[in-house]
Amino acid sequence: MQLSLSKYLKKTTEAAPLAVFRLFFGLMMFASILRFWLNGWIEKLYITPKFFFSYYGFEWVKPLGDFTYLLFILCGIAALMVAAGYKYRLAIILFFLSFTYIELMDKTTYLNHYYFISILSFLMIFLPANAYFSIDAWRNPTRAFQKIPQWCIDAIKLLLGIVYFYAGLAKINSDWLFRAMPLKIWLPSKYDLPLLGDLMQQEWVHYAFSWNGMLYDLFIPFLLLWKRTRFVAFLMVIVFHVLTRVLFPIGMFPFIMIVSALIFFSPKIHQGIIGLISKWFSISKQRFDNLRTYQFSGIKKNLSIGILSVFFIVQLLFPWRYLLYPGELFWTEEGFRFSWRVMLMEKAGYAQFKVVNAETGNRFYVDNSDFLTPFQEKQMSFQPGFIIQYAHFLADHFEKDGHENIEIYVENYVALNGRKSTPYIDPQVNLLNFADSFKHKTFILPFQDEIKGL
Amino acid sequence: MIKFSKFLLIATLMFASCSTGDDGDDGGDSNGDNFDRGEMLANWADNIIVPSFVAFKEETQKLEDIAKAFADNPGVTELSVLRAQYKAAYQEFQTVEMFQIGKAEELNYRSFLNTYPTNTENIESQIASGNYNLELPSNFAEQGFPALDYLLYSYGSTEETLEVFNSNPEYINYTVAITERINALTAEVTASWEGDYRNTFVNNTSSSSTGSVDRFTNDYVMYYEKILRSGKIGYPAGAFTGSPSPGNVEGLYAGGISKNLYLQALDSFEDFYYGVKINGEENGLSYFQYLDYMDDKTDSESLTASISDQFLAIRNQSSDLDDNLKSQVETDNSKMLAAHDELQKLVILLKVDMMQTLSISVDYVDSDGD
Numbered sequence: 046m047q048l049s050l051s052k053y054l055k056k057t058t059e060a061a062p063l064a065v066f067r068l069f070f071g072l073m074m075f076a077s078i079l080r081f082w083l084n085g086w087i088e089k090l091y092i093t094p095k096f097f098f099s100y101y102g103f104e105w106v107k108p109l110g111d112f113t114y115l116l117f118i119l120c121g122i123a124a125l126m127v128a129a130g131y132k133y134r135l136a137i138i139l140f141f142l143s144f145t146y147i148e149l150m151d152k153t154t155y156l157n158h159y160y161f162i163s164i165l166s167f168l169m170i171f172l173p174a175n176a177y178f179s180i181d182a183w184r185n186p187t188r189a190f191q192k193i194p195q196w197c198i199d200a201i202k203l204l205l206g207i208v209y210f211y212a213g214l215a216k217i218n219s220d221w222l223f224r225a226m227p228l229k230i231w232l233p234s235k236y237d238l239p240l241l242g243d244l245m246q247q248e249w250v251h252y253a254f255s256w257n258g259m260l261y262d263l264f265i266p267f268l269l270l271w272k273r274t275r276f277v278a279f280l281m282v283i284v285f286h287v288l289t290r291v292l293f294p295i296g297m298f299p300f301i302m303i304v305s306a307l308i309f310f311s312p313k314i315h316q317g318i319i320g321l322i323s324k325w326f327s328i329s330k331q332r333f334d335n336l337r338t339y340q341f342s343g344i345k346k347n348l349s350i351g352i353l354s355v356f357f358i359v360q361l362l363f364p365w366r367y368l369l370y371p372g373e374l375f376w377t378e379e380g381f382r383f384s385w386r387v388m389l390m391e392k393a394g395y396a397q398f399k400v401v402n403a404e405t406g407n408r409f410y411v412d413n414s415d416f417l418t419p420f421q422e423k424q425m426s427f428q429p430g431f432i433i434q435y436a437h438f439l440a441d442h443f444e445k446d447g448h449e450n451i452e453i454y455v456e457n458y459v460a461l462n463g464r465k466s467t468p469y470i471d472p473q474v475n476l477l478n479f480a481d482s483f484k485h486k487t488f489i490l491p492f493q494d495e496i497k498g499l
Numbered sequence: 500m501i502k503f504s505k506f507l508l509i510a511t512l513m514f515a516s517c518s519t520g521d522d523g524d525d526g527g528d529s530n531g532d533n534f535d536r537g538e539m540l541a542n543w544a545d546n547i548i549v550p551s552f553v554a555f556k557e558e559t560q561k562l563e564d565i566a567k568a569f570a571d572n573p574g575v576t577e578l579s580v581l582r583a584q585y586k587a588a589y590q591e592f593q594t595v596e597m598f599q600i601g602k603a604e605e606l607n608y609r610s611f612l613n614t615y616p617t618n619t620e621n622i623e624s625q626i627a628s629g630n631y632n633l634e635l636p637s638n639f640a641e642q643g644f645p646a647l648d649y650l651l652y653s654y655g656s657t658e659e660t661l662e663v664f665n666s667n668p669e670y671i672n673y674t675v676a677i678t679e680r681i682n683a684l685t686a687e688v689t690a691s692w693e694g695d696y697r698n699t700f701v702n703n704t705s706s707s708s709t710g711s712v713d714r715f716t717n718d719y720v721m722y723y724e725k726i727l728r729s730g731k732i733g734y735p736a737g738a739f740t741g742s743p744s745p746g747n748v749e750g751l752y753a754g755g756i757s758k759n760l761y762l763q764a765l766d767s768f769e770d771f772y773y774g775v776k777i778n779g780e781e782n783g784l785s786y787f788q789y790l791d792y793m794d795d796k797t798d799s800e801s802l803t804a805s806i807s808d809q810f811l812a813i814r815n816q817s818s819d820l821d822d823n824l825k826s827q828v829e830t831d832n833s834k835m836l837a838a839h840d841e842l843q844k845l846v847i848l849l850k851v852d853m854m855q856t857l858s859i860s861v862d863y864v865d866s867d868g869d
Contacts, residue, residue: 156867233793234706234858236536246533294707296867388868393855395847400741409741412729423861458847465802466851 054350056195057338059312060177061319063198064130067174068322069304071128074140074162077297078121087117090154094418096438097151098431101481106149113150119143127169130179134170141166152431153424157387158298161208168204168356171349172197176339178319183332190339200353201308204360206266211364211385213262218389218498220375221259225251226462227391228258235292261285269309282306293388370485375461376492378428379485394427394459394469398436400443401475403450411439427459427469429486436476453477467493534792535784540701540711542774542783549697550777551594551767552689558588559682566678570671573664575657582651586756588681589644593763597722597771600715601700602691608684609726610639616746617645619653626669633680642677645751650674652752708860716786716859720849723768728842731761735828736835743835745828757824762817769810786853793856802852809845816841 081087091097091108099106109116120143126136145163148154173193175181182189220226225248232245232254244250261281268278286299307315323330341349367380374381375390398411413422416438425431436453443451452475460466467490470476474488565584569577592612599609611633618640625631625641633642640646650670654660664670703711729739730749737743750756774785782788790803819834821827828835854861 230793230855230858233534236533237704237706237710243533294868298867391855391858393851393861395851397843402741407741410733410738412739414725419861456843458851460851460855463856465800465805466847 054194054196057192058195058198059316060173060191060193060339061312061315062308062310063172063174063193063201064176064178065315065318066201066305066308067130067133067169068128068178069307070165070169070301071124071126073297073301073304074124074144075121075128077301078117078124080297082114082117087113089418090420091147091150094151094421096416096421096435098153098421098425098434100149100152101430101483103149106146108150116143116147120147127174130175130181133175133179133181137166137169137174141170151421153421155382156298157383157385158295158301160383162301164356164360165201165204168200168353171353172200173339173341177333178330186332186335189333189335190337191333191335192338194339194341196350198308200357201305202266202270203357205305205308206270207357207360208385209262209266212387213259213264214499215364215384215386215389216255216259216262218496220462220496220498221255221389222498224462225255227389228254230391230463232292238291241291269306272311275309279306279310372485372489373492373496375496376459377486377489378430390462392427392459392461393423393466394457395466396422396426396432396455396457396470398439399454399456400439400448401452401454402448403452405450416442426457429470429489430481432457432470433476433479433481433486437480440477451477461492464494534789536712536789537701537704539774539784539789540704540715542776542785543715543771544692544697544701546776546778546783547771547774548595548598549689549692551598552685552692554777555588555591555595556682556685556689558584558591559678559685562588563675563678563682566675570675573661573671575661578651578657578661582657582753585644585647585651586753589648589750589756589760590763592644593760594767596726596764597719597768599722600718601696602688604718606684606687607636607639608688610636611684612643612681613645613749614639614643615645615648615730615749616751617641617643617649619649622646622649622673626667626673629669629672631673631676633676642680644681645749647674647677647681648750648752650677652754706858712857713859716854716857717861719771720846720854723842723849724846727761727764727768728839728846731757731764732824732835732839732842735824736832736839737828738836738839743828743832745825748823748825748828751825754825755823758817758820758822758827761824765813765817772806772810786857790853790856802848802856806845806848806853809841809848813838813841813845 091113092110097107120140123136123140123143126132127140141163144159144166148159148163173190176188176190176193216222229248229251232251235245236242238245265278265282265285268274268281283303286303289295290299307318320330322328364384367374367384370377370379372379375392396413398413399408400411401408413425417425417435425435432455436455440451440453454472454474455470455476456472457468457470458466459469469490471488471490476488479486479488562581562584565577565581569581596609596613603609621638621641631641632638650673651660654663664674700711700715703709705711707713733739734747735744748757749760772785773787774782776783787803787806790806791801794801794803816838820838821830824835853859
């Protein structure tokens with residue numbers, strides 16, 4: 046065992062797949078940042094709001110006012126540097142830090158695929174992605190290597206495999222498989238799609254999409270790994286992600302996943318891609334084909350492998366943390382994030398906050414639009430962590446306004462996956478008695494139904 | 500070579516299965532068991548929104564004509580006629596106030612016609628100086644029905660009012676200017692609905708957040724929450740401040756019309772939900788029918804039943820209210836707060852359950868999901 050592991054770690058392969066991955070990853074990240082800016086989302090999501098929802102422990106991460114644009118510029122430049130393989134180590138660290146900072150500024154905008162980008166760029170810090178077909182390798186031939194350790198490429202495959210497989214596991218639940226929820230709500234609203242619009246109204250289509258989605262996510266990593274099914278699997282990747290792009294507003298994510306899946310292909314194909322690019326831009330590819338093998342220096346190797354081992358153990362275990370909480374995961378959302386639970390819920394809520402003077406009994410309601418954007422209000426209205434944080438913010442605000450003996454209550458209704466709305470947070474509970482934490486939130490009222498499954 | 504042919508085979512099969520699916524569906528196209536959003540939009544536009552604006556336009560035209568007649572001959576009778584027409588037009592306004600989309604949205608129609616409480620100080624100073632521009636957004640609170648309400652009723656009896664009006668001809672000029680502006684804005688909105696905008700609205704059946712159904716539904720629910728519930732009941736009751744503010748009642752100075760205005764707004768809102776056509780006949784497609792189509796009948800009580808029940812509960816509660824909501828606030832505000840609570844329950848059904856069932860996105864502006 047020990048032997049085979051050290052043997053595996055010594056195995057080498059062509060650096061081309063990692064170089065292609067680096068190039069496309071950098072370009073797509075740059076495009077994402079540009080798209081985000083051009084859509085006006087920097088202003089809309091990070092400049093306009095008066096209040097931002099923080100992740101527990103990251104309350105210090107806030108938008109920087111107009112300097113937020115600078116942060117995006119930095120992130121965009123870092124992405125381009127990653128693509129070019131120019132000062133790669135610095136670039137990927139900058140990218141990881143700036144991108145992650147952006148995502149931590151307001152958890153209203155949390156998306157699984159942003160989290161994926163964050164951890165993928167973290168992983169890439171430890172990979173020699175600039176060894177081949179990069180400016181770094183061009184400028185300094187002593188730093189250029191045609192071969193790298195096999196595990197450097199497998200690490201990316203493993204991460205992609207975890208994302209897909211865990212997303213598949215999360216779909217094994219009664220709402221997804223036996224009620225076709227939430228697709229039964231989402232698909233009919235796509236009535237205006239050419240050709241598909243009428244099909245989207247059919248119940249059997251909702252079930253077919255649900256089951257196929259689950260099977261796709263569970264098996265695609267293995268189909269991509271196995272040589273004989275790889276090509277068909279890649280076609281499935283394209284069809285699946287293009288379809289999700291057509292049906293749902295998920296931005297760049299489908300394209301990122303399609304391009305990422307290329308990593309599963311053999312070095313020959315990647316050599317071909319690099320050959321093509323070299324031809325277009327008249328780059329002398331031979332300069333990189335030096336047959337040299339990249340070697341991690343002893344301490345660097347141990348450090349990288351050590352950190353990445355811990356990283357993957359955390360990735361494998363973290364999605365299961367929900368088992369430590371009582372109650373229905375979809376309802377309480379305790380342990381929901383960072384676990385590849387993608388498109389599983391149609392959840393909506395309404396939260397009417399009441400400010401009460403504990404001594405006089407005087408009370409009044411809060412107009413959420415005074416403090417939150419519609420998007421923030423929507424996200425806040427069904428997530429307990431948001432509700433607690435907002436309640437404390439309201440208390441501070443009204444205290445400054447001269448109100449005394451403040452207690453904050455919320456009348457809160459939530460509807461999940463087509464069920465009728467029911468009370469969510471205990472309306473009798475003064476929210477100021479609670480602070481946000483990882484502990485189970487006892488003020489959440491129990492779910493009135495049951496969702497079976499993982 | 501064998502591999503490649505296998506791929507071709509699979510690809511062909513996939514495309515074949517896709518295209519047959521589409522073919523089979525194209526045959527039964529338009530209707531089938533599909534809910535026709537285009538028809539719903541057409542019903543909204545042709546049978547509800549346009550006729551409502553046309554009817555309201557008649558009232559605002561009359562209002563302007565009568566105001567001018569009063570200006571020509573400022574007597575007690577003419578003032579009484581003007582007062583009556585103000586009430587009639589304000590009442591009719593409640594049938595169109597919720598349609599803040601298209602031209603109305605562009606013009607800030609609702610804010611110009613019905614921002615209350617009105618700014619009495621500014622009105623007096625603008626009249627005193629004779630210098631004002633009602634087209635400025637900074638003048639929302641100095642015009643529209645609330646300003647008219649103030650001018651026609653705040654000075655007392657018809658005789659007392661005439662006395663004030665006679666003290667400075669600007670009073671009459673200002674009154675006429677307000678009625679002209681109400682009529683002009685209404686004419687503009689009505690004309691746009693009778694012109695191109697109707698087709699723009701009906702043809703935009705896109706399911707995206709910029710499609711007509713999504714946008715209108717956001718507006719419709721927002722109107723209910725902010726304008727009907729908060730504006731007409733919540734603010735006067737002090738639901739958001741803790742201290743009742745009778746001065747925030749709609750139609751404050753005329754007295755005794757506020758409850759009717761509220762009920763008219765509620766009626767129109769409810770009728771719209773059921774698709775009730777303005778000019779008789781059976782109901783057309785609207786939210787009620789849409790929800791019924793989407794309902795998968797798994798819950799014991801359907802959403803449509805809950806919504807109908809809640810409309811009824813609101814109506815029943817409203818019979819406890821005084822005709823003059825201002826006196827209701829002053830004498831027994833708990834009934835106003837009770838009205839607010841009943842209205843509130845419907846907010847949840849509309850904003851959470853209905854919007855979810857119809858998969859309407861809350862925000863107009865696109866953003867990514869995952």
